[in-house]
Amino acid sequence: MRTPNNERLTPDIADAPRPRKAEPERKCILSGDHGARAQLVRLAISPDGQVLPDIHAKAPGRGAWLGVSRADLEAAMAKGKLKGALARAFKGAALTVPDDLADRIEDGLRRALLDRLGLELRAGHLILGSDRIAEHARGGAVELLLHASDASADGSRKLDQAWRVGNDIEGSGATGTTLPLDRAALSVAMGRDNVVHMALADPAAAARVSLALGRLMHFLGGEEAAPEGDRRTPAALDD
Structure with a gap:
């Protein structure tokens, strides 16, 4: 908002808090729940096709997000649900899920x-x-x-x-x-x-x-x- 040169800022204008930006959200590929990006764990594909944790969410390319516990992740891996969810998230790209993914996360x-x-x-x-x-x-x-x-x-x-x-x-x-x-x-x-x-x-x-x-x-x-x-x-x- 532009203030005319001869008009001083009143306290309610000068001290008004700036609106906070909405925190980005992502969807967990297993639970379908949405959560703050900073609270979820991002998965990315390495150059050799392995699905690996990208803890700081800085790896290039497409990513998939997890918001479940270790127990839920291991159950999904045992039932083959994780691989299917990853295939959808990465649009059918060739990938390998390491057996120790939970340990790595x-x-x-x-x-x-x-x-x-x-x-x-x-x-x-x-x-x-x-x-x-x-x-x-x-x-x-x-x-x-x-x-x-x-x-x-x-x-x-x-x-x-x-x-x-x-x-x-x-x-x-x-x-x-x-x-x-x-x-x-x-x-x-x-x-x-x-x-x-x-x-x-x-x-x-x-x-x-x-x-x-x-x-x-x-x-x-x-x-x-x-x-x-x-x-x-x-x-x-x-x-």
């Missing part, structure tokens, strides 16, 4: 999550160390609290309690998210010793990690990370 999603955590660490957004995390949590400054799969129950419980206190939700039963990754994998990815607990205070960084984590946990058939803007875990949302 899971490995790719794990790597994507670890890479995202590493990027947030290098950007200064990831908080490590139980004492530092507890301090931020009690101050209400933690957007996302994460525990390694082999974290001790006592250590996780103490940080969960600090998080609830900081968010004024004591008694809710809310907890941090237990990652499908152990401390060894986290320590290697972070380049640090004994990484067991992590936290993010920056909302945008927490949303990026939640997206990568949600894709992996959905594929594994577990709970997804809490949605952006809600600091409670899915378990607490059921209370």
Whole structure:
């Protein structure tokens, strides 16, 4: 909208939020359900005709999208449904579905999550160390609290309690998210010793990690990370 030279912008015009672009959606070739492009897994055909996961959706050419769990994918592969769906998606192109496709997808999603955590660490957004995390949590400054799969129950419980206190939700039963990754994998990815607990205070960084984590946990058939803007875990949302 053009404003005449002698007319000043009023606050309601100057501060009006820009409309958000609709997030692109894709259709899962197995379930037929539509979902956000960023939450599904893209499959692409390699030069030698193999169907492979394109985790970051950057491979050239036609792609097919999956939004089902690993168990559903393996069931579809066993019944021959996946190959038929891929033949339709790729318009009859010659292709080969590797027997370990589910493993490759899971490995790719794990790597994507670890890479995202590493990027947030290098950007200064990831908080490590139980004492530092507890301090931020009690101050209400933690957007996302994460525990390694082999974290001790006592250590996780103490940080969960600090998080609830900081968010004024004591008694809710809310907890941090237990990652499908152990401390060894986290320590290697972070380049640090004994990484067991992590936290993010920056909302945008927490949303990026939640997206990568949600894709992996959905594929594994577990709970997804809490949605952006809600600091409670899915378990607490059921209370």
